[in-house]
Amino acid sequence: MPIIVENSLPACAVLESENIFVMTHHRATTQHIRPLRIAILNLMPTKIVTETQILRCLSNTPIQIEIDLIQTATHKSTNTPEDHLLKFYQTFDDIKDQYYDGFIITGAPVEKMDFEEVDYWPELVEIMEWTKTHVHSTLHICWGAQAGLYYHYGIQKHLLPKKLAGIYKHHIMPNRTNESLLRGFDDVFKAPHSRYTTVLSEDILCNHNLILLAESYEAGPYLIAAKNGRQLFVTGHSEYDKETLAKEYFRDLHKGIHPDIPENYFDGDDPHNEPRLSWRSHSTLLFTxxxxxxxxxxxxxxxxxxx
Incomplete structure (x- = not known):
């Protein structure tokens, strides 16, 4: 899928080096079709990394996508250059009168906090409510999925005994193999997780407005859908690069946090070895x-x- 972005966005050079087709605005205007309008609310502190990961995942079908990058107004990122934010990002006030085919809400490193303690929670609530009328389908990722499940359906998150980090096997729920989101999936597939909290399968199954599509015996619920298909929730990080979990592990190690080695990730479970990329095909299929x-x-x- 041609991704339509500004030529100077850092993700452009990265994606083009990977032989991913990136279309300039000029070329897009010469094609007489309506592109899909997708907005990404990027809540991650390293916004350039996250936007590149998600754009990579959106790039594998033949329809044009026009991307808007959104940041919160009530919380300013300190890990992304200010000139990058000013050039490429908008706030909710800039786009609240517009309509989108799709909307993505990313994860955020605030899992241990109660939702209402997050400084931009009121703004996020306003955005999530707005998606009901201004977005055709919203995809929530990791903490974004927990936030969406809590706000829309009252699903509580639960603190885990320790951080869940690694690559885990998942299976499709019985009688859900015909769901459109799961088309082409293997019976067992892998996906990364990196989080301190979780939601419970029994809470999802007890909610008559939600469908549990896939879960992991180790990592818990993974893919959840609203019955009308307008909201989808992914509790893991299928968009992660090969090196992302390694960078997180060594970052925490250097901070003196003494993290566990990410499970099923490094060759031989030895952090001195290369990580194994084993989830890219699932990630591509999920977003497609x-x-x-x-x-x-x-x-x-x-x-x-x-x-």
């Missing part, structure tokens, strides 16, 4: 299925008809 079946195939041509 979301874009195709939950966005492109069902979004209205006139987006303002969503309301």
């Amino acid at each position: 299925n979301w874009l195709n079946y939950y966005v492109y195939q069902s979004t209205p041509y006139e987006l303002n008809s969503l309301i």
